[in-house]
Amino acid sequence: MKNILKGSGVLLVGIILYSLSSCYYDKRDLISPPSLSTTSCDTVNVTYTNQVKSVLSGACTGCHQGGGGSGGVVLDTYTGIQACGTARLLGSIKHQSPYSAMPQGGTKLPDCQIAVIEKWIQNGAPNN
Numbered sequence: 001m002k003n004i005l006k007g008s009g010v011l012l013v014g015i016i017l018y019s020l021s022s023c024y025y026d027k028r029d030l031i032s033p034p035s036l037s038t039t040s041c042d043t044v045n046v047t048y049t050n051q052v053k054s055v056l057s058g059a060c061t062g063c064h065q066g067g068g069g070s071g072g073v074v075l076d077t078y079t080g081i082q083a084c085g086t087a088r089l090l091g092s093i094k095h096q097s098p099y100s101a102m103p104q105g106g107t108k109l110p111d112c113q114i115a116v117i118e119k120w121i122q123n124g125a126p127n128n
């Protein structure tokens with residue numbers, strides 16, 4: 001009889017320890033930071049060829065390419081962007097007055113794409 005009580009006591013302690021330890025791991029999972037790769041926005045090595053061009057061709061050049069781009073704005077070439085002016089380009093994608101908000105009739109570009117273009121302009125908008 002004594003042995004059975006002792007046995008169940010050990011089992012009880014075991015269960016308590018086990019549940020405490022599983023609690024501990026649950027909390028650890030909650031505090032661990034989310035994976036950086038899914039939340040970061042790389043604006044360190046921004047180039048016209050690798051990032052800016054693909055953002056513009058994805059969202060803008062449907063209306064702004066060739067000789068007769070909408071509003072006289074041509075965004076599928078580097079010279080077209082220079083003719084447009086980078087302040088005007090940035091103002092339009094950041095939806096800042098007095099510029100027309102772009103893309104016209106669509107939703108604002110994702111923050112990361114705006115940050116990439118802004119960084120490129122801050123770097124002097126090089127043809128790189």
Ligand code: HEC
Pocket residue numbers: 056059060061062063064070071072073075084088089092093098099100102103104105106109
């Ligand atoms: C559905 C067609 C369409 C799309 C897509 C579009 N635009 Fe435009 N955009 C226009 C038209 C039309 C005008 C001229 C009328 C106006 O200024 O609102 C214009 C004007 C502009 C201007 C001149 C604005 C000013 O106030 O001087 C800029 C800069 C511009 N667009 C940039 C962009 C950029 C950058 C994108 C992509 C993020 C884009 N547009 C996407 C149709 C479009």
